[in-house]
Amino acid sequence: MAAATLPALGRARARATSEPLLAKALLIGVAVVFLALFLVLPLVAVFSQALEKGWAAYVAALHEPMALSALKLTLLTAAVAVPLNLAFGLAAAWAIAKFEFPGKNALITLIDLPFGVSPVISGMVFILLFGRQGILGPWAESHGLKLVFSVPGLILATVFVTFPFVARELIPLMQAEGTEEEEAARVLGASGLQLFWRVTLPNIKWGLLYGVILCNARAMGEFGAVSVVSGHIRGKTNTLPLHVEILYNEYNFQAAFAASSLLAFLALVTLVAKSLVEWRSAAVRGRAGIDASEEESPRVH
């Protein structure tokens, strides 16, 4: 008898805490249509517009010297900005997560600051600093340094915009890890570097990778901030997103979408890598038996 009532009880419980089938179907329908309209359709549109005039035209648009130089500059910008912000993220997370000091919350808020600033303003501050009428403008000019409307300006603006990404991922993660393992290693005679490579890094590698992926995506895709500092000099200060803008404004839509398709592909790679890292770190957490409530705060940028 008892065996027969248990499943019935389960069914009653499921009925009481879930929605009627019709409501479920309706909600799923609304969500799927909304996401299809806002996410899937634009993604499909990028690739279909890029291939509108056929494969040959697509390849030709990407082989154009301006497109290649834009691609190179985009890679260069990310190659400088990501390692710099990675080093910063590690240092900041080490200091904040492993030590106690007054003003910690204020410091965390300051690190988040670039997320709250409009991209346009992020670019503008470097013009105010290094432009002709800028505070350090005359100094830069007298030393022959051209810091705005030039490649260094683009890199500076990108570093500013992507500043918090790695730190933001690592701080909560390293805070949750605590300091016991490092202290044990220290007591057992590990040097500072050994401590970092053998104890800290293995614990944070997935979060670190996650932060780097997000940082890289933003560095390669940033538009507003670099648009302000670039001065739009073709072949010199054009990153891929700026190249897209120029082509689009010249009504060369097919070429604009061809360049866009590279960036959209990068976005897809980012999403896949991000999902893999998330599943992987969830699996690691699951194995370690860490309570689900310890999951990091929402990742919002």
Add this chain to the structure above:
Amino acid sequence: MLDARRDPKDDMRLHKTHSVLPGFGLAMGFTLFYLSLVVLIPLSTLFWKSASLGAAGFWDVVTAPRVLASYKITFLASLAAASINGIFGLVVTWVLVRYQFPGRRLLDALVDLPFALPTAVAGITLTTLYAPNGWLGAPLEKLGIKVAFTPLGITLALTFIGLPFVVRTLQPVLEGLDPEVEEAAASLGANRLQTILRVVLPALMPAWLTGFALAFARALGEYGSVVFIAGNMPMKTEITPLLIITKLEQFDYAGATAIAAVTLVASFVLLLAINRLQSWSARLGTAE
């Protein structure tokens, strides 16, 4: 300047509890140095430059009719976009967390697309889709609805870029919600709708408001995805970030800075509000 930086650091060293771990001085020193160099010094120039206008000049710039019109369109479009995301984001989160259906994981991963897709690409794609001859623009045009180059287009672009904020803020909270609370409500005689409205939604409230505020804050400063679809007509579809760029291109640095300062203060107030919401949300989480 070096001295000014060293003082608080020494102060911290005195206060910190003794630790056997190495590297605090180095890590902290680098953090403060890099933070000042990359973020604090550049941002402070904004206030230095806008101070050069004087109070009256500043006021004239930031309340000029064209500037006021840009605040209005930016604010209203951002509010509308955040509201759309508030409603649909809640439905999307609910469906992703509570239901199993084919393609769920794919949709879940796709939610982050607006974070990963460069804003310029989003901008030209949405414009092409919603232009009068676009895939969606053409049928809408037949119905008499113009999207591209109108405030509706701006709202649409801002909805796109704000989409992940609500979902990603709500998701962990909804996942962590204890099912026993809902069971208790049901066993006390509440029907499903009552349980959702009186038990589940109130628990989601702080996270939902946080997501809404984050989407709103992001929309206020957004540039790349909006400029293409907006049409950029002064007084009608010109957003504040674009106005800042226009002033910069005319070498009116003081004017651009003044408007930027207003925008910046507005987003800092929002950030503070978001921080308060998040600590409220964390308190609710621990109280249960």
